[in-house]
Amino acid sequence: MSPTPSRQDFDTYMTPNYAPQKVIPVRGKGSRLWDQEGREYIDLAGGIAVNSLGHCHPALVGALKEQGEKLWHLSNIYTNEPALMLAKKLVDATFADKVYLCSSGGEANEAALKLARRYAVDHVGEHKDKIISFRQSFHGRTLFTVSVGGQPKYSEGFGPIPGGILHAEYNDLDSVRALMNEDTCAVMVEPMQGEGGIVPATQEFLEGLRALCDEHKALLIFDEVQTGVGRSGKLYAYQHYGVTPDILTSAKSLGGGFPIGAMLTTDKIGASLGFGTHGSTYGGNPLGSAVALAALNVIDTPEVLGGVEARHRLFRQHLEAINEKHGVFKEIRGMGLLIGAQMSDAFEGRAKDILPLAIDEGLMALIAGPNVLRLAPSLVIPEADIEEAMVRLERAIERLVRPS
Numbered sequence: 133m134s135p136t137p138s139r140q141d142f143d144t145y146m147t148p149n150y151a152p153q154k155v156i157p158v159r160g161k162g163s164r165l166w167d168q169e170g171r172e173y174i175d176l177a178g179g180i181a182v183n184s185l186g187h188c189h190p191a192l193v194g195a196l197k198e199q200g201e202k203l204w205h206l207s208n209i210y211t212n213e214p215a216l217m218l219a220k221k222l223v224d225a226t227f228a229d230k231v232y233l234c235s236s237g238g239e240a241n242e243a244a245l246k247l248a249r250r251y252a253v254d255h256v257g258e259h260k261d262k263i264i265s266f267r268q269s270f271h272g273r274t275l276f277t278v279s280v281g282g283q284p285k286y287s288e289g290f291g292p293i294p295g296g297i298l299h300a301e302y303n304d305l306d307s308v309r310a311l312m313n314e315d316t317c318a319v320m321v322e323p324m325q326g327e328g329g330i331v332p333a334t335q336e337f338l339e340g341l342r343a344l345c346d347e348h349k350a351l352l353i354f355d356e357v358q359t360g361v362g363r364s365g366k367l368y369a370y371q372h373y374g375v376t377p378d379i380l381t382s383a384k385s386l387g388g389g390f391p392i393g394a395m396l397t398t399d400k401i402g403a404s405l406g407f408g409t410h411g412s413t414y415g416g417n418p419l420g421s422a423v424a425l426a427a428l429n430v431i432d433t434p435e436v437l438g439g440v441e442a443r444h445r446l447f448r449q450h451l452e453a454i455n456e457k458h459g460v461f462k463e464i465r466g467m468g469l470l471i472g473a474q475m476s477d478a479f480e481g482r483a484k485d486i487l488p489l490a491i492d493e494g495l496m497a498l499i500a501g502p503n504v505l506r507l508a509p510s511l512v513i514p515e516a517d518i519e520e521a522m523v524r525l526e527r528a529i530e531r532l533v534r535p536s
């Protein structure tokens with residue numbers, strides 16, 4: 133028998149582009165994880181806003197097993213029943229008429245950006261190629277999406293990067309107005325910046341972007357890779373704002389842990405993604421589609437979506453109570469179960485120091501940039517797990533405030 137893999141093997145065998153925590157989780161159930169030593173953790177990281185129904189939810193395990201014994205993969209030379217049912221479900225539940233399926237958020241955004249360029253060429257001309265996005269935004273790790281993303285550290289050293297990309301200030305319409313003209317083909321925006329620090333868009337900002345895009349005949353693309361599929365308390369965050377995009381991208385929570393992404397759009401715009409223009413070998417494969425359909429069928433219900441708001445309030449109460457005692461946070465913000473706690477001035481830049489302390493206390497959490505503690509738990513996390521998680525978080529924060 134080969135020896136049990138260890139954290140050391142990561143450094144030996146894997147490229148060093150990640151810096152994983154010391155513990156290796158081996159099993160999960162609901163909002164709990166267990167590591168190799170059998171230690172138990174409450175998971176508020178949720179695989180970075182992916183495990184929308186926690187770990188090994190029976191509906192997802194059931195769908196995976198059932199489909200796994202029928203058909204895994206075909207490629208898009210054939211279509212398949214789960215993909216067709218998933219696409220119909222997404223169309224029925226949103227503004228969209230058409231769906232393109234792929235395997236990740238970055239791929240969904242890549243498709244959205246390529247489609248926006250193609251649509252502009254089809255309807256106006258090659259000069260209409262400028263894409264506007266926002267500082268601090270995050271749209272994925274392909275070369276196009278890191279270039280559109282507003283964090284230069286992710287594209288540095290990978291040039292030459294694609295051109296025709298401009299960055300404005302988030303929640304600042306004037307900065308968009310200053311960049312926008314008849315050559316703008318698309319504006320890509322997260323309704324709430326995730327990686328950029330859990331910063332919700334203002335109502336005025338998204339409405340203003342919609343109006344500017346209409347005025348300049350540019351497409352409005354909402355990147356809902358992190359905010360989508362119930363995370364915000366509605367199926368998609370655009371439904372909170374009542375501002376409808378032309379293209380929407382979804383991934384992360386969509387598969388509940390199975391890698392899948394989707395790009396949603398209208399009939400008219402979708403027509404520009406004609407035969408042969410774009411594709412993916414795995415996109416919409418039966419296994420992923422079956423799991424995503426099962427996840428959507430559980431999440432897109434009043435019980436689950438309604439419960440997100442109640443859980444948000446509970447988290448907020450506890451975070452505020454912790455803050456009253458310890459003064460570590462400047463602001464607690466977010467929507468639904470994507471919650472950010474910005475560190476106070478005295479703890480500036482120290483959000484990441486909480487993570488290993490939390491692990492010691494049996495709690496998994498996330499950060500969003502150096503200054504924001506981020507929570508993205510299961511949408512169905514039990515109230516008792518929230519209570520216990522907040523006890524553990526407080527212990528970690530006590531140790532941050534008063535190191536022994």
Ligand SMILES: *Cc1c(COP(=O)(O)O)cnc(C)c1O
Pocket residue numbers: 235236237238239241270271272273322326327355356357358383384
């Ligand atoms: C995570 C994320 C992506 C990238 O998704 P991958 O599945 O990692 O490619 C894109 N946009 C947003 C807003 C994200 O949070």
